[in-house]
Amino acid sequence: MFHPASSTVSRGLLRGLVVTLLGLGALVHGARSADYAELKWEELVPEDWNPANSFRDLQHLAGLPDSDDRVQALYDRMRKVWDEAPTVPTLKGKTVKIPGFIVPLERNADGLREFLLVPYFGACIHSPPPPANQIIHVRSKTPLKGFESMSAVWVSGTLGLERTGSDMGASGYSLQAARVVKYTGK
Incomplete structure (x- = not known):
């Protein structure tokens, strides 16, 4: 009967197989x-990138109510700058x-x-x-x-x-x- 530990070549192959299997296990279960x-x-x-550069003209909008169309336009502009952030x-x-x-x-x-x-x-x-x-x-x-x-x-x-x-x-x-x-x- 052949036993892997009885041969140095087999021990080297076995060691390589164990290392390979351990590596595959890390891939399957998620790497550390x-x-x-x-x-x-x-x-x-x-x-x-400084998004504030896109809003230097905000001072005149500070006191407006949320229902003002200019506030919605500002929000839309902000979304565009945010969504296109580099x-x-x-x-x-x-x-x-x-x-x-x-x-x-x-x-x-x-x-x-x-x-x-x-x-x-x-x-x-x-x-x-x-x-x-x-x-x-x-x-x-x-x-x-x-x-x-x-x-x-x-x-x-x-x-x-x-x-x-x-x-x-x-x-x-x-x-x-x-x-x-x-x-x-x-």
């Missing part, structure tokens, strides 16, 4: 978050880990497959959405269970530059999730 560089939300905003091209393809809050987009009985990741509680739900460069459209190949709207999470995966729109807001980034876990501080 230590394998991803932590990204801060402010890093998603280009250094030279992204940081050098982040494309980076493997990152970022904390945020879930805004569900696609959920079924199996779980959550698509959501927006936003930097603060209530974004896109109880208030106007943040700029597109502060919203990440996250997709997961496997359904995620145990997460609700506004769950605080860490998401790890590969960042992309993909502008998408939804009823909840426009996103400037996309992320293919490799791992989503409840937020614990680190």
Whole structure:
């Protein structure tokens, strides 16, 4: 009877097979978050972008009631600036880990497959959405269970530059999730 431990060649092949299988296990179950560089939300905003530059003429609108047509025009202009917010091209393809809050987009009985990741509680739900460069459209190949709207999470995966729109807001980034876990501080 042949035994793999009885041969140095077989031991080397066995060791290589174990390493390969362990690596595949990490892919199946989601890589460790230590394998991803932590990204801060402010890093998603280009250094030279200042949305206030688009609203230098606001002083004369400060005292108007919400029902004034000029206020609605201002809101529409703000949405356009926010929805077209520029992204940081050098982040494309980076493997990152970022904390945020879930805004569900696609959920079924199996779980959550698509959501927006936003930097603060209530974004896109109880208030106007943040700029597109502060919203990440996250997709997961496997359904995620145990997460609700506004769950605080860490998401790890590969960042992309993909502008998408939804009823909840426009996103400037996309992320293919490799791992989503409840937020614990680190």
